[in-house]
Amino acid sequence: MREIRRPGAIARGWTREGILLGIVAGLLIAIALLTPKFLTATNLQITSRYLVEVGLVAIPMTMIILIRGIDISVGSIVALATIVLGFSWSVYRIPMVAAIALALTVATLCGLLNGLAITRLRVPDLVVTLSTLAIYRGIAEGLGGGGRVYLYEDPIMRFLGEGQILGIPVGLWVFLPVVLIAGLVLDRTAWGRSLYAIGHNETAARFAGIRVDRIRLLVYTLSGLASGVSALFMAGRLGTARATAGLGLEFEVITAVVVGGTAISGGEGSIWGSFLGVVMVTALRNGLNLIGVPSPIQAMIIGALLILTVLVNENLRVRIRGWVRPATPVPAHEAEPAPAANPSPHERR
Amino acid sequence: MGWKGREPFLLIVNALLIVILAATTPFMVRPDAAGGRVLDLSALRLLLDNYAATFIGAVGMTLVILAGQIDLSVGSALALCAVVAAQVSQMGWPVPLAFLAPILVGTLIGLINGAIVAYGRIHAILVTLGMMTLLRGLVVHLVPAGWVATSDAFKGVGLARPLGVSTSIWIAAAFALAMALAARYTRWGREVYAVGSNPNAAAIVGIRPHRIWFTVLLFNGFAIGLASAVHASRFGVIQNNIGQGFELLLITAVVIGGTSIFGGYGSVGGTLLGVLFLALVRSALIYFRIPALWEQAVYGAFLLFAVGLDIARSRAWARAWRGGTA
Numbered sequence: 098m099r100e101i102r103r104p105g106a107i108a109r110g111w112t113r114e115g116i117l118l119g120i121v122a123g124l125l126i127a128i129a130l131l132t133p134k135f136l137t138a139t140n141l142q143i144t145s146r147y148l149v150e151v152g153l154v155a156i157p158m159t160m161i162i163l164i165r166g167i168d169i170s171v172g173s174i175v176a177l178a179t180i181v182l183g184f185s186w187s188v189y190r191i192p193m194v195a196a197i198a199l200a201l202t203v204a205t206l207c208g209l210l211n212g213l214a215i216t217r218l219r220v221p222d223l224v225v226t227l228s229t230l231a232i233y234r235g236i237a238e239g240l241g242g243g244g245r246v247y248l249y250e251d252p253i254m255r256f257l258g259e260g261q262i263l264g265i266p267v268g269l270w271v272f273l274p275v276v277l278i279a280g281l282v283l284d285r286t287a288w289g290r291s292l293y294a295i296g297h298n299e300t301a302a303r304f305a306g307i308r309v310d311r312i313r314l315l316v317y318t319l320s321g322l323a324s325g326v327s328a329l330f331m332a333g334r335l336g337t338a339r340a341t342a343g344l345g346l347e348f349e350v351i352t353a354v355v356v357g358g359t360a361i362s363g364g365e366g367s368i369w370g371s372f373l374g375v376v377m378v379t380a381l382r383n384g385l386n387l388i389g390v391p392s393p394i395q396a397m398i399i400g401a402l403l404i405l406t407v408l409v410n411e412n413l414r415v416r417i418r419g420w421v422r423p424a425t426p427v428p429a430h431e432a433e434p435a436p437a438a439n440p441s442p443h444e445r446r
Numbered sequence: 447m448g449w450k451g452r453e454p455f456l457l458i459v460n461a462l463l464i465v466i467l468a469a470t471t472p473f474m475v476r477p478d479a480a481g482g483r484v485l486d487l488s489a490l491r492l493l494l495d496n497y498a499a500t501f502i503g504a505v506g507m508t509l510v511i512l513a514g515q516i517d518l519s520v521g522s523a524l525a526l527c528a529v530v531a532a533q534v535s536q537m538g539w540p541v542p543l544a545f546l547a548p549i550l551v552g553t554l555i556g557l558i559n560g561a562i563v564a565y566g567r568i569h570a571i572l573v574t575l576g577m578m579t580l581l582r583g584l585v586v587h588l589v590p591a592g593w594v595a596t597s598d599a600f601k602g603v604g605l606a607r608p609l610g611v612s613t614s615i616w617i618a619a620a621f622a623l624a625m626a627l628a629a630r631y632t633r634w635g636r637e638v639y640a641v642g643s644n645p646n647a648a649a650i651v652g653i654r655p656h657r658i659w660f661t662v663l664l665f666n667g668f669a670i671g672l673a674s675a676v677h678a679s680r681f682g683v684i685q686n687n688i689g690q691g692f693e694l695l696l697i698t699a700v701v702i703g704g705t706s707i708f709g710g711y712g713s714v715g716g717t718l719l720g721v722l723f724l725a726l727v728r729s730a731l732i733y734f735r736i737p738a739l740w741e742q743a744v745y746g747a748f749l750l751f752a753v754g755l756d757i758a759r760s761r762a763w764a765r766a767w768r769g770g771t772a
Contacts, residue, residue, distance in 0.1 A: 214750065220750065220753045223516065223571055224749065224753050229746060230694070231694050231743065232743045232747055235739070235745075235746060238742065238743075239740040340739075361568070361569055393582075394583060394587055401580055402576075404568075404577070407568045407573070412566060412567065
């Protein structure tokens with residue numbers, strides 16, 4: 098039997114986040130021991146900027162995967178937002194603030210379109226976002242015409258890319274509060290709990306009066322907005338706007354979320370876990386970089402990490418239940434009568 | 447099923463596209479000595495030639511989607527197999543062996559994908575997404591110069607034209623025919639459809655869904671290996687970014703060809719027409735001077751449109767069914 102906790106109650110014993118925290122701490126210590134360059138102020142500054150870009154997108158992605166969806170178009174939304182930002186600023190000479198607003202609007206609209214296609218046309222999430230992955234990147238490439246725009250002369254972009262407040266990069270000032278708020282919303286509000294309900298059993302959630310489609314639409318729209326914000330920081334850091342921005346971002350984000358313990362079959366996971374997953378993936382990448390592992394090998398290692406974690410997560414979930422409590426407090430109405438009523442992910446889909 | 451599906455519609459659309467292209471662009475038309483215009487089918491043959499690898503890959507993807515799975519790693523797998531083909535041919539392997547090597551590598555990739563999806567019980571999206579990045583990393587690592595070339599003898603196979611049609615087309619045609627027959631007439635083929643329509647029902651009647659998922663992904667790996675051998679022998683030069691967006695092209699072709707993205711409905715023949723349609727659209731884009739940069743956007747829009755059509759169709763059927771019995 099799964100123990101049913103009050104939402105937000107502090108778990109006793111081992112939770113998945115607890116284990117993950119241990120793994121992340123071990124990884125950070127290992128990297129620090131392997132290379133002295135890791136714990137330098139410069140390196141942490143650079144890494145945390147990259148962490149913010151992945152992490153901002155990982156938050157709505159966690160919500161999407163919690164309700165058993167997927168969004169693989171985020172990298173392309175980043176590209177489109179970047180191109181809109183750069184070209185509206187340099188070609189049409191609109192002020193940077195307006196260009197930023199325009200880029201964020203376009204990104205949010207992209208997310209909204211994904212959500213509309215999924216909720217209204219009832220096209221599966223993967224297919225919609227696979228199409229828009231191509232459509233948004235295609236539009237970005239078409240608009241960009243293969244060119245690039247240099248942004249580093251603009252003070253706002255420089256501030257986003259290099260600025261810091263009290264020695265901490267600007268991005269972290271945005272990202273950490275967002276993590277805190279999103280984490281609390283998921284743990285403690287009715288809206289947050291309804292995401293878990295949808296992920297566990299969508300039909301039951303509908304009957305319980307949860308407006309599933311409205312929530313789904315909102316979550317995909319948030320994903321677009323977050324990709325837009327991430328694009329701003331990325332454009333600032335790189336100092337250029339081009340259509341290749343964010344290539345492969347969806348992979349890093351999904352890996353981080355899944356490594357963070359969110360079940361791809363929905364209903365289980367948390368923002369806290371995803372945060373740790375983001376730290377783990379970015380630290381791993383940075384560590385491999387510092388040790389001198391070439392970038393293609395890094396991609397292979399992270400690809401293998403994704404497959405391995407899912408294998409372990411999805412297959413051990415049932416077996417370890419005896420000694421590891423589920424990371425997600427289970428809503429009372431979702432409690433299963435017997436452990437046997439726990440079908441494999443395939444049968445649940 | 448055969449002619450009840452989308453095939454007749456696609457045949458007409460493809461024929462129309464060819465006619466429009468022939469009438470308005472230099473495609474398939476060459477000037478004769480007197481300055482008039484004569485029909486020249488060699489352009490169409492060249493088009494089929496260039497898309498031979500896509501035809502083969504799309505047939506493999508059809509079976510994967512029919513069984514209710516998906517494979518996003520095909521682009522990276524194609525690149526890896528093609529690189530292997532080029533490298534072993536440069537190492538002086540005889541041509542038949544150099545043809546076999548990428549097929550073996552592809553089958554191995556399919557084996558791994560299939561084993562993890564079917565017996566690790568993980569959704570194919572994640573497995574093949576991880577595999578896509580992993581294999582692309584391997585390709586970039588194996589090809590530090592950015593490109594490799596095949597040996598001339600190996601390239602000669604792709605350029606040869608027995609009976610006036612290139613070897614690529616012969617291979618693609620034989621493969622597609624075999625698979626169309628296998629899907630329609632063999633026990634395995636019917637089981638793929640059954641599992642795709644309803645895995646639980648299939649399991650109840652004694653089919654093992656996991657075994658079917660394993661075999662279709664294994665088989666898709668084989669198809670990608672074959673496609674890459676054809677591609678490598680046709681083009682001779684392999685860049686390390688080949689195959690990017692290949693998964694989108696294949697899935698779009700399969701869905702345009704009338705195969706349901708949910709599995710259980712569709713045909714190999716439809717997929718072939720879907721590939722031809724996309725190939726003709728690409729030619730049209732080129733002849734109407736639309737920059738190639740927009741190509742991705744066009745394919746994505748087609749995919750969304752085709753899936754929308756598919757869903758509208760299944761809803762209409764559901765309504766008709768309810769109306770008929772109520």
